[in-house]
Amino acid sequence: MAFGVDENIGQNLCDLVNLLLMGGLPEEVNEVIYGANLLALSKKNGGIRPIAVGYTWRRLAAKCANSYAVSRLSQLLAPIQLGVGIPGGAEAAVHATRRWVTTMPEDRILVKLDFTNAFNTVRRDSLLEAVARDIPELYRFAHAAYSNRPLLRYGSNIIRSEEGTQQGDPLGPLEFCLVLQPVLVKLRSDLRIGYLDDLTLGGSKETVAADVQLIAQHSKNLGLLLNRSKCEIACHHTQVPIDDPAFQDFMNVSLEAMTLIVGCTSDTRSSRGYGRGIESN
Numbered sequence: 492m493a494f495g496v497d498e499n500i501g502q503n504l505c506d507l508v509n510l511l512l513m514g515g516l517p518e519e520v521n522e523v524i525y526g527a528n529l530l531a532l533s534k535k536n537g538g539i540r541p542i543a544v545g546y547t548w549r550r551l552a553a554k555c556a557n558s559y560a561v562s563r564l565s566q567l568l569a570p571i572q573l574g575v576g577i578p579g580g581a582e583a584a585v586h587a588t589r590r591w592v593t594t595m596p597e598d599r600i601l602v603k604l605d606f607t608n609a610f611n612t613v614r615r616d617s618l619l620e621a622v623a624r625d626i627p628e629l630y631r632f633a634h635a636a637y638s639n640r641p642l643l644r645y646g647s648n649i650i651r652s653e654e655g656t657q658q659g660d661p662l663g664p665l666e667f668c669l670v671l672q673p674v675l676v677k678l679r680s681d682l683r684i685g686y687l688d689d690l691t692l693g694g695s696k697e698t699v700a701a702d703v704q705l706i707a708q709h710s711k712n713l714g715l716l717l718n719r720s721k722c723e724i725a726c727h728h729t730q731v732p733i734d735d736p737a738f739q740d741f742m743n744v745s746l747e748a749m750t751l752i753v754g755c756t757s758d759t760r761s762s763r764g765y766g767r768g769i770e771s772n
Contacts, residue, residue, distance in 0.1 A: 514631030
């Protein structure tokens, strides 16, 4: 049995993608097409890890939007933010930090910052403001995706997506970086590297402490919170005297034991990589 193929399928797909990018669908359609199906995976240490699988047509449009936006914005984010638009950004972040550590004076410190569930907590109004500011051509598309409460389906159960970037959104990493960028450009540490939500600072104890306080203060307004129990501080000595409140609850680690970048997802594999330890020799 032969099945016919619509000769206009390419044009029809193009028209659909353009309609999505223009935010031209009704809200009742947006809450479905920008939603996702959920999977529940068991964590090794207990608990559930939800995985959202977005719908094909939205992902196709988002990939087109991301390709366009990255070509326009990578220079805006570099050289501090290496998580988007920088080929081999993860490796570049690690090598830059290693080079800095090899000439790091005795009185300098290195700090790695970790946010609590960053992509799921960043405020959506901040996200939309960042898109309007830096890539207004995509505002209608971002607004259609984030101004409503898309449906997340788990079997017969439905919940609403209300916070953070949407898991599985190819445009999500770039949008997150745009939100955080105004904070990063205010930093004054000698070493300032961002890789999506992984931040690394190096310099004098006083300067790094001031930058950590700045990040904690401004990121809170964006819906982001430092996970202090997972933040790390290191220097040439075995232990760093943590007498500054900026470093409260930070872990003291050796330079050799510090890991800069951890984790990798299918949607960010082009710009994310597995972490590597830093060695000072």
